[in-house]
Amino acid sequence: MRNLVRYAAPLAMVWLTLVGCDTLFTEQPPAGEDFESPLDGLDPETARMFAKGDENFEHVFSVDEGVGPIFNNMSCGGCHPGDGRGTPNEALVRFSMGTDLVPELGGPQLQDRAIPGSQPETLPPGADRSLRLPPPVFGVGFIEAIPVTTILANADETDTDLDSISGRPNWVTAPDFVPPTEVGGGPGLQLGRFGRKANVSSLIQQVSEAYHQDMGVTSDFLPTENENPQAGGVAVGDDVADPEIPALTVLETVVYVRFLSPPAQGERTDQVKRGEQLFEAAACASCHVPSMKTGPHAIAALNQVDVPLYSDLLLHDMGPGLADNRPDGSADGYEWKTAPLWGTRIIEDFLNGQVFFLHDGRATSIREAIQMHGGEAQPSRDNFMNLSPQEQDDLIAFIESL
């Protein structure tokens, strides 16, 4: 038995050494190197809702839980890997007949999947089709916290300053289920902030419709099943009682995305600093406004802080090359909301080493994305193309540092 003690003591020490060793027991990724971290300073109740929302975001709905009958994906995380942007494989298809959104044919969103026993939607012959890459979901709390007046200060609908940039807001009507106390809720026209065409004014609407339209999951906010008019408008196959999730689940998910922290800018090297100056000089910053300030907010991290999102959140005519020729709210077929550039630095870490830019992911590099800018952005694009190769590299290095 003395031998047992003799051997047990070193074993116990080995174990304690193992437990105390971070390398052997995995280390946390460096702060700010992901899209999934919460903002600092959440109170315990908000933090609990954030954690629940995180679970909701990754939850994969089964047929028994109510996915479908027609749908695009089965979880939030199925379209937004790592809470970042998706790839063309996860892109949604919006369709219309010219300016007609054809709800009688299943428009405006094509739900091209169906549970067994149901029929998926197909693109009607002759329909205009617009692919929509899933956007990143971090930082939307900051976007929500920017006062309307701050956003409108950058609007110049008639180009009164003659700089060829004429950003304008997308005024939309909020659904009745969005409380007036929510940003973007209430009667009358509201400023659109979310979506590729800024066609959604509130996070509750964005999240509720994602559950409803993308996953076919009904909630207290949208309790009626999404039917396929092409199959006679009957929601067959989904036997789960509606609503399939309570309002609380939606609200938890809203809290989750609202308080996801955007990654900070990377190292500001000399090249990055040169690129930043060129970014300003090429007038890229006219639309990709480097920063806007939030208004008063109960959460300290969102309270009157500068938001370096590199977007004015306004609509701009991006020319015929990028036009999808279909309206969205008051946005026409040529207009797109300026895409925020924050988080560009680590996009590829969450897309298997690839990057996809523009509304449909057609650009696979920053350079391609710039080259595809047209319309109001044509002068900035030309400015970029007139830079020397080294200067172009510097400007791209700056964007890739964000």
Place this chain on the structure above:
Amino acid sequence: MKIATAALLLLVATAASADDERPFVPGGIYDKPFILQVGEGAKFGGYADAQYRYERADGFVSEQSFILERINLFAFAALSERVRLAAELEFEDGGEEVKIELAIVDFEIHQRLTFRAGILLSPLGRFNLTHDSPAQYLVDRPLVSTRLIPTTFSEPGMGFLGAFYPTTNSRVTYEAYLVNGLDDGILSDRTFIPGGKSNFEDNNNHPSFVGRLEVSPFPSGEIAVSAHTGPYNEWEEEGVKIDERRDVTIVTIDGEYRFRSLAFLGEYARDFVDIPEGFVGLFAEKQQGIYLEGRVDFLRGLFKEMPNSFFAGAVRYDYVDFDTDREGDDHTRLTLGLGFRPVPATVFKLDYHYNWLNDRFNIAGREAGVVFGVATYF
């Protein structure tokens, strides 16, 4: 029918049976230490598996807990020279889950032909047949045997098994059964074969087949192939076709070689699942996985008070690809284990494992942990 009868007679009549001491499956249902015997009849036994787990994922503690993983009770009765009964009852999660893991009646017509019926242990890979915790050198079961092959995988069914002896030292065994099969629980939130087990009634009125063929060229080694195939969904309701029939097929290859105090073993499995059209691209149609394990026994009888004691070391490599059509969606694990057996039926195990995971978008994650387990037959 005449052909079948002739084949049966030929099977039974030809060649003398070997005088073989080997169990049908080493560590299998007829190779357990039964502790209690009641008179001349039934024998009883069981095993328990308790663990302490400390695991971290990407730098935060994902689990720290004491667990009574399972307690199993088993019984065996030789009702006559040719009729045997074996049963095993499993209690998991502190008794929240109780299930009959095994309840079979064997009727040995001949060494080459035994009829078996009841709730069978599916002969799908060797690990499923020999999964008892005290028999294992590492605390956790192989990934391929839990994520692809749903160990413990038992199903109601019936069929035949038997053994052939081509030469004095070699042996060929087979098992072939019709069983209820899996159900569409395999497609809950991802393709997950274990989600479709535990069907004590057939959900689609069409049996599945499971079989295994093992070749042992010499007493210290075996290699085997197994397969499980059949429909998993309901496609008819009261004679009306309501869906397409969809099948699932799992194929495994396993082997073990023992040399003195060393043993090498492993198992490979690949599954093929028919996916509903609306789920193609979201659910995997093909998965595969493998484990390779090396074991060594040492310091036998080190302690005078425990002459049958020995230490045991093990290292295992695990890999499972949850969707062979995607880059990512995989799990690799390396496990190092040290065990001590004061008596052969009882083991204390200390494992360290490190895991490399990639999700469906090939986003990497890391997990690691130490697990201390105590498992014993009783």
